[in-house]
Amino acid sequence: MSTQSWTDSQPIVSIKDVHKSFGNLEVLKGISLDVMKGEVVCIIGPSGSGKSTLIRCINALNDIQSGSIEVQGIEVNDKALNKLELRKKVGMVFQQYNLFPHKTALENVMMAPIKVLKQSPADVEKRARELIAKVRLQGKEESYPGELSGGQQQRVAIARSLAMNPDVMLFDEVTAALDPETVKEVLVTIKDLAEEGMTCMLVTHEMGFAKEIADHIYFTDRGVIVEHGPPTTFFDQAKDERTREFLSQIL
Amino acid sequence: MLETFIEFFRQLADDHPRWNFIFFYEPRQWARIVKGLQYTLILSFACVILSVIIGVVGAWLQSSPSKWIRRFVQGYIQFFRNTPPFVQLLFFYFALGQFTPAVTGPDGWTEIPIISNVGWAIISLSFFAGAFNVEIFRAGIEAVPESTQEAADALGFSRMQTYKEVVLPLAFRVSLPALNNNLVNLVKTTTQAIGIAVPELLYQCVSIWNDYPSAQYPTMLLLFFSFIILVGLLVFGMHRWEKAMYIPGYGE
Numbered sequence: 001m002s003t004q005s006w007t008d009s010q011p012i013v014s015i016k017d018v019h020k021s022f023g024n025l026e027v028l029k030g031i032s033l034d035v036m037k038g039e040v041v042c043i044i045g046p047s048g049s050g051k052s053t054l055i056r057c058i059n060a061l062n063d064i065q066s067g068s069i070e071v072q073g074i075e076v077n078d079k080a081l082n083k084l085e086l087r088k089k090v091g092m093v094f095q096q097y098n099l100f101p102h103k104t105a106l107e108n109v110m111m112a113p114i115k116v117l118k119q120s121p122a123d124v125e126k127r128a129r130e131l132i133a134k135v136r137l138q139g140k141e142e143s144y145p146g147e148l149s150g151g152q153q154q155r156v157a158i159a160r161s162l163a164m165n166p167d168v169m170l171f172d173e174v175t176a177a178l179d180p181e182t183v184k185e186v187l188v189t190i191k192d193l194a195e196e197g198m199t200c201m202l203v204t205h206e207m208g209f210a211k212e213i214a215d216h217i218y219f220t221d222r223g224v225i226v227e228h229g230p231p232t233t234f235f236d237q238a239k240d241e242r243t244r245e246f247l248s249q250i251l
Numbered sequence: 252m253l254e255t256f257i258e259f260f261r262q263l264a265d266d267h268p269r270w271n272f273i274f275f276y277e278p279r280q281w282a283r284i285v286k287g288l289q290y291t292l293i294l295s296f297a298c299v300i301l302s303v304i305i306g307v308v309g310a311w312l313q314s315s316p317s318k319w320i321r322r323f324v325q326g327y328i329q330f331f332r333n334t335p336p337f338v339q340l341l342f343f344y345f346a347l348g349q350f351t352p353a354v355t356g357p358d359g360w361t362e363i364p365i366i367s368n369v370g371w372a373i374i375s376l377s378f379f380a381g382a383f384n385v386e387i388f389r390a391g392i393e394a395v396p397e398s399t400q401e402a403a404d405a406l407g408f409s410r411m412q413t414y415k416e417v418v419l420p421l422a423f424r425v426s427l428p429a430l431n432n433n434l435v436n437l438v439k440t441t442t443q444a445i446g447i448a449v450p451e452l453l454y455q456c457v458s459i460w461n462d463y464p465s466a467q468y469p470t471m472l473l474l475f476f477s478f479i480i481l482v483g484l485l486v487f488g489m490h491r492w493e494k495a496m497y498i499p500g501y502g503e
Contacts, residue, residue: 160406
């Protein structure tokens with residue numbers, strides 16, 4: 001792996017001219033973007049614009065037809081890709097939380113470090129308890145996912161992902177399935193992470209949150225990046241007609 | 252106490268000739284019942300275990316990348332599910348039994364087939380119930396959401412780890428109620444082993460009422476009673492198991 005050659009001055013995620021089709025349907029039509037270490041990037045756009053697909057391609061849950069995705073120097077679009085190495089670097093949180101329903105909150109957080117990284121259970125448990133405290137769920141360690149609210153489950157999912165010590169966190173519409181009152185608790189958790197310097201890529205419909213947290217915003221429509229920029233200029237001085245229309249509908 | 256019990260049934264048989272509970276006062280008939288129960292228990296136990304193993308392995312093979320393996324499993328299910336178990340039993344014993352080798356017995360001249368009638372009954376009934384178990388476990392595996400497996404995938408689990416840590420534990424819970432039903436049926440179907448002279452409970456009971464027609468009603472009662480108890484124990488055990496695997500808040 002060329003990981004050694006990667007330095008902080010290079011983009012931690014580098015996407016170049018990515019094309020992706022499902023059958024005859026081309027979902028991504030030449031996407032390019034770079035994310036630097038510690039940056040928070042939000043991807044917004046109408047449904048079906050390919051934003052979730054893009055984020056899933058970054059940790060190889062979907063493969064791509066052409067182009068290149070590099071994460072810390074690891075080429076994702078490579079037949080010989082070591083998926084495990086990639087997934088150690090990239091954490092992912094899903095819209096539907098996808099916790100393991102037969103494991104308690106604590107066990108959910110502990111499973112991957114023990115089974116995948118083969119770390120000692122005692123160390124992992126100590127860290128897992130700290131992570132659960134960090135997402136403000138002390139006292140819920142022994143609860144099963146079915147006993148937790150959506151917002152609580154999603155925070156366990158974030159802790160589970162963090163337990164693998166990733167370098168990049170991907171958030172795929174993580175508040176879309178939540179009740180409005182629990183959205184905030186999840187957003188606060190993500191904000192904490194971003195403020196600690198975690199590199200984050202979020203697909204989101206929470207414009208206010210994107211505005212507050214993002215260093216850079218990308219607007220995608222029909223498989224291409226239509227417009228991008230820092231939140232200050234993006235929201236107030238959108239140039240493209242499609243962006244303005246989308247923003248006017250949402251804001 | 253026991254004396255009174257025996258005396259009661261002896262008197263009952265004298266007073267009411269149709270209610271001759273002969274196995275309660277004649278030790279030789281009682282011995283037949285005990286032997287029959289032993290065989291029924293052996294058949295039930297062996298077939299339950301084997302058919303569950305066949306079910307787990309078959310369900311795993313059904314997701315095999317090889318088209319031929321999948322077709323083979325499908326063919327197995329179709330054959331054993333769509334033909335009568337009694338015919339299967341006769342086929343295994345009389346047709347396949349012809350081709351299995353025999354060894355010479357200790358007396359030096361009798362030929363003893365290496366698979367006895369008890370063996371054939373276990374094999375044929377296990378394959379019969381196993382065909383249903385494959386389908387039951389497959390349904391359980393399909394009930395595990397793709398997204399849950401994807402989460403394991405994203406955390407770096409290998410396919411095998413995902414199967415072992417996530418898919419199987421969840422699939423098993425979903426499968427238990429259907430498995431329970433099939434195993435109850437299996438235990439009751441062991442009585443068909445009478446067709447190849449396995450000396451299980453039904454065989455012994457029929458022998459008794461052939462010898463003593465006056466004992467027919469009582470032996471029938473005994474049969475029903477024994478199976479109610481036997482199946483009751485199985486169901487009780489399965490429910491305990493289901494309870495032990497219960498996850499708070501899951502599947503509600």
